Amino acid sequence: MSYITDQQQNEKNDHIECRSYYVGPMTAKLAAKSVKPNHFIIYYQLPDDKNPIPYRLRLYLAYKGQSEEVFHFPIVCGTNQRTGDPSWSLRHADSATFPTLADMIKYHRTYAYMDPGTGKVETFPIWKNVLIDCDDID
Numbered sequence: 001m002s003y004i005t006d007q008q009q010n011e012k013n014d015h016i017e018c019r020s021y022y023v024g025p026m027t028a029k030l031a032a033k034s035v036k037p038n039h040f041i042i043y044y045q046l047p048d049d050k051n052p053i054p055y056r057l058r059l060y061l062a063y064k065g066q067s068e069e070v071f072h073f074p075i076v077c078g079t080n081q082r083t084g085d086p087s088w089s090l091r092h093a094d095s096a097t098f099p100t101l102a103d104m105i106k107y108h109r110t111y112a113y114m115d116p117g118t119g120k121v122e123t124f125p126i127w128k129n130v131l132i133d134c135d136d137i138d
Contacts, residue, residue, distance in 0.1 A: 031062040032070040
């Protein structure tokens with residue numbers, strides 16, 4: 001008989017919950033229609049119907065703010081230069097780094113920012129115009 005520890009069960013539950021944020025490959029337009037206000041989804045971004053599908057697809061987080069404007073943040077997996085471990089982050093100016101994609105999801109579903117100008121609470125600091133140009137990501 002094998003026993004599962006509380007930590008293993010928590011990790012399993014986190015993994016299952018984090019999978020619910022992934023919606024599969026889709027266009028940015030469809031992702032914008034799929035995400036609810038003050039929520040986010042994770043998807044591989046397909047080109048619009050007129051363009052061929054590239055060999056590699058970029059992973060994105062789509063977030064719909066309180067004003068119902070949708071933001072598409074590229075997700076970047078790099079390497080921590082100090083430790084050599086994987087490092088996950090969003091491509092925006094205030095982004096922290098995380099050891100796993102699941103940790104990044106857990107962080108963003110837990111914490112929020114308050115816009116000092118309006119008092120609105122948002123999951124991401126979208127009022128700062130924080131998206132970094134993603135043409136240089138690969």
